Amino acid sequence: MNAFIAVDWGTSNRRAFRIEESVVVASERDDRGAATVGAGEYEAEVAGIRDRLGDLPMLLAGMVGSNIGWRSVPYVAAPAGLPDIAAAVDRIDDRTAIVPGLSYRDGLHADVMRGEEVQLLGAVAAELVPADALLCQPGTHCKWATVQRGRIERFTTAMTGELFALLRAHGVLSRQLGHPVEPGAAFLEGVAEGAKRDLAASLFVIRARGVLGLVDDAHAASFASGLLIGADTAARIEAGTTVHILADPALGALYASAIDALGGTSHHIDSQAAFVAGITRIQDLAA
Amino acid sequence: MNAFIAVDWGTSNRRAFRIEESVVVASERDDRGAATVGAGEYEAEVAGIRDRLGDLPMLLAGMVGSNIGWRSVPYVAAPAGLPDIAAAVDRIDDRTAIVPGLSYRDGLHADVMRGEEVQLLGAVAAELVPADALLCQPGTHCKWATVQRGRIERFTTAMTGELFALLRAHGVLSRQLGHPVEPGAAFLEGVAEGAKRDLAASLFVIRARGVLGLVDDAHAASFASGLLIGADTAARIEAGTTVHILADPALGALYASAIDALGGTSHHIDSQAAFVAGITRIQDLAA
Incomplete structure (x- = not known):
């Protein structure tokens, strides 16, 4: 059975999903975001999630991979798609890994994202949006991503x-x-x-x-x-x-x-x- | 002798000038701006300035004429020049008056200034700038004024x-x-x-x-x-x-x-x- 736990670990909030055969079978949401969790507390936090959702492999995305998170995972440079991101996951141990964020540079312009790339490219992978599209993820820092042939070609925050x-x-x-x-x-x-x-x-x-x-x-x-x-x-x-x-x-x-x-x-x-x-x-x- | 005291009474700071025949012969500067002076304290403040700079007529400009100042003086609508402003001074008593600010409206756009109009139109009156000019007064709220034939035609903050x-x-x-x-x-x-x-x-x-x-x-x-x-x-x-x-x-x-x-x-x-x-x-x- 292809089961794992995915965590969308933001600055303020955290959502965890037990996923089996691409379907969410259990989830939790709390305010244990990266701004709240100390650098030395992640092992215990992850163990706690496994206690609640299952003793499974875990894949963590978002600010957990930043300098305010568990550890700083280098960005993957856009243009990039899901295979580029998967190739660059940072393995904490043999069943726990952190997804890298994306960076983008074009002359003077520079940009970064951490966590949003999973949603943006996931929308394409699930065929919720076309492989060539403009996606917008509003919020404190609104992300606009231009997707071409299923990859994030460039983006603006x-x-x-x-x-x-x-x-x-x-x-x-x-x-x-x-x-x-x-x-x-x-x-x-x-x-x-x-x-x-x-x-x-x-x-x-x-x-x-x-x-x-x-x-x-x-x-x-x-x-x-x-x-x-x-x-x-x-x-x-x-x-x-x-x-x-x-x-x-x-x-x-x-x-x-x-x-x-x-x-x-x-x-x-x-x-x-x-x-x-x-x-x-x-x-x-x-x- | 054509002597009077002019006060540039801003939100945070205040400058007072004893002016004789268009020349500054004495001045003071302090932090008794309108944000600091209570509504009931203006008579005593004005008396204090007269004690220090001379028992003369006084003309006050700036936030002293706002709802955080001595009393709220209605704006003069632009386009306006110095004669329009002079005709609308608010007389506190027979030798103390407050200069009104300017307002501007053009459809959706609305704007106001209080105090800057004296500098802007004074620059024209003193022939420091031409009678048709673009003036810029940078600051917390930067004022850009278009002057035509010596009047402020429109402005943007x-x-x-x-x-x-x-x-x-x-x-x-x-x-x-x-x-x-x-x-x-x-x-x-x-x-x-x-x-x-x-x-x-x-x-x-x-x-x-x-x-x-x-x-x-x-x-x-x-x-x-x-x-x-x-x-x-x-x-x-x-x-x-x-x-x-x-x-x-x-x-x-x-x-x-x-x-x-x-x-x-x-x-x-x-x-x-x-x-x-x-x-x-x-x-x-x-x-």
Whole structure:
């Protein structure tokens, strides 16, 4: 029986899956992310997961392989596909391994990802997206990956979510941005403003409209989110571009709305199915 | 003798000038900005300035006229010149008045300034800049004003300095941005990247290059500053544009370097001379 345990080990959260014949038969989710687990605690953490999910081979992906994780695993340079990643897994022992992340360089531009590559390439492997496609994984650091012939050819990370969080927590706009973000008119107005790609100036519009009493601050967070997501999306797509989104439903809906407003088309991809397909393929290839 | 006291009363700092026949004969500078002075303390503050600089008429500009200042003075709508501002000064008593700020609206875009208008229009009044010109006053909130026939026709505020401060103090890049900002190769590399006007993605380049060990973090703050100032400037000028900069020498030199790199030409304007010229003209016109 081809069973193993896959762990999607992020900075804040961790999800573990017992996978048998490509199917998840048990799983757990907790907040024991790499930011929480000390370098010396990984052996015990892994033993704990085996106690709960089964005494099986384990394949770990994500920030567990970073300098804040168990140990730092060198990046695989894009363009790369699942076979390249499988060939570079870092073996802790004969039945525990860490998946490397991807790096990308093109002149001045440099980029890295750790963990997202499993979902992105898994979506292709599971034929949830075509072998030539633009994929978007929104979040604190939004990943946009161009897949060609099933490999990640190049990718761009935008700090869209982090900028929003910084502006909401600190600085002159924070007082106006406390309301929840909702899709709708204010968000779309933000997308239109964001498409000007003049972020530092467009953000001050929030302040000015507040001071002048032109707009209720209840809409400011939605406008700001639209602005940031609109600027991100406008830099990545043109009219007619199809984007495959891997995200939770709420954030995915915001990106879909921005993509639609900017003349693109979007499809939602089941990100857990994509992760399971990707990690299973890496496990098979690395065996 | 045409003597009065002018106060440039900002959020954090305050400068007061005793002006006689358009010449500064005495001045003081302290940190009693509007963020520090309570609403009930302004009468005593003003009396204190008169004790030190002379028992004269006073004209106050800046955040003193905002909702965090003495009292909120309505904005004058741009396009506007010094006569429009002088006609709208808010008289506290027969020898104490507050200069209104400017607002601007054009469809979705809205903007405000308070205090900068005195410097900007003063530069024109003193013939430090032509009557048709693009002026830039860098800072936490960088102001770009288009002056036509001596009036501010429109203006744009970019939160360039605030974004830099937020990124330096908080978030994933903060650890890399502690070094001083210096003009030079890293700054100019940032300007070139910033000209792509893809800020959220370009910022992550700092993280990726750090993780990959491609660039010494000693250069990261200069690169980030170049990125933000480059994106700001690229949105405001095209090749051949002349910009008149009102700023302290260090920040002014960074903007001048970005303007030059993007094919524009810049001139440094003495911002204190501009303020004194502007506030004197308002005092004369409002008399």
